[in-house]
Amino acid sequence: METKPAAKDETCYEEFEPFCQWNKEEGHDILEVHLPGFKRQDIRVQINNWGILTISGKQPRVEETTSAIPSRFCKEIKISKHCTTNGIRAKFSHGILSITIPKEAQHGGVNAAWASANDYLVGLRSKVLKPRLSKKTAVMVVVVVLVMALGVYVVCRYPKSAS
The missing domain is CATH 1.20.5 (Single alpha-helices involved in coiled-coils or other helix-helix interfaces)
Incomplete structure (x- = not known):
């Protein structure tokens, strides 16, 4: 029985759940996702037709000499029906991903x-x-x-x- 050598692209990742904090304001909500050690190009933010916001990321593989295992995460959040999905904006600065989700104008x-x-x-x-x-x-x-x-x-x- 033959065994195939492991592919070079196979990397082990440490899965983690990032710390998230909601800031609710009058015209919009802001979701802050704390991602220390990540770079902007390592993060992906998507929204599908069903109103589910997916935030994912993985750190690139580091040199063979280091023993650190790269991290990755994937977080899904259901967006409220009272939010405007077309106006969602994301900004990454100093290890914090800020996602601004505008609310539709409502009567109270x-x-x-x-x-x-x-x-x-x-x-x-x-x-x-x-x-x-x-x-x-x-x-x-x-x-x-x-x-x-x-x-x-x-x-x-x-x-x-x-x-």
């Missing part, structure tokens, strides 16, 4: 419920009072109205003779 408390109910009713009212017709349907309605008007005109203008 009971007023928010009334505002959303009012928006629903306005939308409903506009659909009920202003039905949209396709061009084809609008043309058919105009033709029917013209034919009916022509029929009324003919009946009034040329009454049947009593025989």
Whole structure:
């Protein structure tokens, strides 16, 4: 039985959970991830279509002479529905990754419920009072109205003779 030599790219990593701290502010939230010993090019920040923010990183392999084992991590965070994912920004400085997540503008408390109910009713009212017709349907309605008007005109203008 043959054994294959280990690939040169296979590196053992020490998995770790980075220290994270949330700072919640009025218009946005800031997630600070402490990553001492990492460089900007070692870190990756992604968000998928389901609103999951993935932060991962691994330190490059160090020279053979050192006994230190490189570290890596992967952290997934579900982003709130009330945040704007397109506006997420990341900044790495002095071993701290700061991710700014902007919040959508919201109304507060009971007023928010009334505002959303009012928006629903306005939308409903506009659909009920202003039905949209396709061009084809609008043309058919105009033709029917013209034919009916022509029929009324003919009946009034040329009454049947009593025989």
